[in-house]
Amino acid sequence: MDWPPQSPDINPIELLWDEIDLQVRKTQITSESSMWENIKQVWDNLKIGVLHKLVERLPRICEAIVKSRGGHINEKTLK
Numbered sequence: 001m002d003w004p005p006q007s008p009d010i011n012p013i014e015l016l017w018d019e020i021d022l023q024v025r026k027t028q029i030t031s032e033s034s035m036w037e038n039i040k041q042v043w044d045n046l047k048i049g050v051l052h053k054l055v056e057r058l059p060r061i062c063e064a065i066v067k068s069r070g071g072h073i074n075e076k077t078l079k
Contacts, residue, residue: 010062015054020043024039027041
């Protein structure tokens, strides 16, 4: 099956950035420097469970990508 090797659907670092983005959006950002401080704080406080969760969902994502023949998947519908 052909699909881009840089696919964000199967790139764990992209999944991690999504998680960081979700956490940062819950914080108060008043300036560019506060944004970077919030990103750093979220990064420093990441729980190991979050990382385990990201790794554990990769097989479901890969299976869905294979099933869709490399097409778009909606991860929210994966169980």
